[in-house]
Amino acid sequence: MRQTWRWFGPLDRVSIDDMLQAGVEGVVTALHHVATGAVWTPEEIAGRQRELSVMTDGSPSGLKWDVVESLPVSEDIKKQKGDWRAHIENYKVSLENLSKAGIETICYNFMPVLDWTRTDLAYRLPTGATCMRFDYADFAAFDIHVLKRAGAAEDFPEDLREEAARRFGEMDEERQQALAKNIVFGLPGAAESFTLEDVRHHLAEYAAMSPDGLRSNFIAFLEEVAPVAEKLGLRLCCHPDDPPFGLLGLPRVMSTEADYKAMMDAVDIPANGITLCSGSLGARPDNDLPGMMERLGDRVHFLHLRNVHRETGDIKGSFYESEHLGGDTDMVALVAAALAEEKRRRAAGRADWNIPFRPDHGLDILDDLNRKAQPGYPAIGRLKGLAELRGIVAALSR
Structure with a gap:
């Protein structure tokens, strides 16, 4: 399992130096300043690669951009309104530019309006x-x-x-x-931020859309972009809804194992895959994370490993983000299933056998409390989570 770390660019209060000292092997980042729907140009991609390739003192970091998170899907595409066709074409061009830059794994989501809600x-x-x-x-x-x-x-x-x-x-x-x-x-570091009036406007445009309607638009998007990704040797991996249940009257289509199965069956090619986020999916008591890794693992291209403590047993309920080994998801069983999938891939001769994962989120502890980094992305809290996950991998691999 390849150890990666999310970085929000030069303004991130957790630096490349911090990342190196944590011992990570690769970087998960994005062009957060580029407007959703616009092309990611070769110049912008190369600029971000240069930024993460050096430490504060100018020394080489040895790190490379492993995973894009996220190449955002515009609201126009999700609603099939406005400039949605142009945005899909721009998405394809961005995929081509990322491929030329040597980046193969692209995470995205199809959540309407808000990327996550707390x-x-x-x-x-x-x-x-x-x-x-x-x-x-x-x-x-x-x-x-x-x-x-x-x-x-x-x-x-x-x-x-x-x-x-x-x-x-x-x-x-x-x-x-x-x-x-x-x-x-919404998403930390995103180019957009919403006012209440913006939210009301978007909600009004989704008012008549059912989950089946959103799923149809999602499949139409995948039918366009997944074959391009397949041809380029890229891996697209859709992040689940967060939280994984309906809010604000909006449709949700990536909250359960059945949702993921429907998405993969609709466009059944290897490039069309999964970001298995144990924190997002784990907020529902009926999501079996180790079982999902076992059954869907062939198409898991990226792992977010974090944990939540559910405060009720209801499908829709309160929860908080816990220590990586302290929540309701059996993290040892989930990592064991991921290692078993890697073993199967090596035996099959797959080049993508080494699944990238990152310690998703973390508690603000110690100096994190004064650092005030992006919410959910502290330095020490994530390092603690990464250390715990490394311990599981080491013990199970022994």
Whole structure:
């Protein structure tokens, strides 16, 4: 398993030097400053490669850009509106440019409007560490009383509506704004940031779209870009919904094993694959992560290894991001399944037998609490997670 680390570019408060000292083997990054739907040019790609190839003092880092995360899919493509055809053609050109630069693994997602959703970006644990959390009652308070989405109350059970109303009644304007900012934060480092009016506008455009409609648009996108990726020797890997259940009345199509199976069967070529994110998928109690790795592993091109603690047994419920070995996913069993898949690939002579993974997210601990890096991406918390994952790999490989 190839150890990688997500980096948000020169402004990331976790540096290339930090990454090297953590002992990683490759870099996961993207051109966050390029507008969604635009072409990633050879010059921009080469620029990012140069940036990660040197340490602060100018010494060679020895690191290379292993995985793109993410080459974003525009809202126009997801809705099949506006410039969606031009955006698909631009996506193909970007794939060609990445291939020429020697980058083979491209992560992306097909989540409408928001790339991920949390209600608290610095939830304090009893130890004093902080993490990201999704509180379903706080989310309901935002949806019903802050965003004031039409019909929102009907999406929540009565007891949750009552709790949401109670919490909203206790919020001052500053707390309401903070909650909205957390929920609309989206992807760290992205070129776009949404206002509440932006969110309302996008929600209105998705109002008539069913999950089947979004899935149809997803398959149409894959039918265009996956054959190009296959020809170029690239691996596309779709990240799951985060959290893996419906929010804001939006359709979700990548939340379960059945969703992934439908996507792979619809465009059944090796280039059309999976980012298996144990944290996102693990927020649902009915997702069996080790089993998914065993059954879908042939098309797993990238692994995000993190853990969550579910606060209820419901499909839709509150959760917080835990230590890598401390949540509800059996991380030892999942890593064992990944190592077994690598063994199968080596026996089959596959060039992609070494599956890249990264310690996804991490608790803010020690000096992380003052560093204020991207939410979910501390230096020491991720290093601790990586060390724990290395220990599992070493023990199972012994």
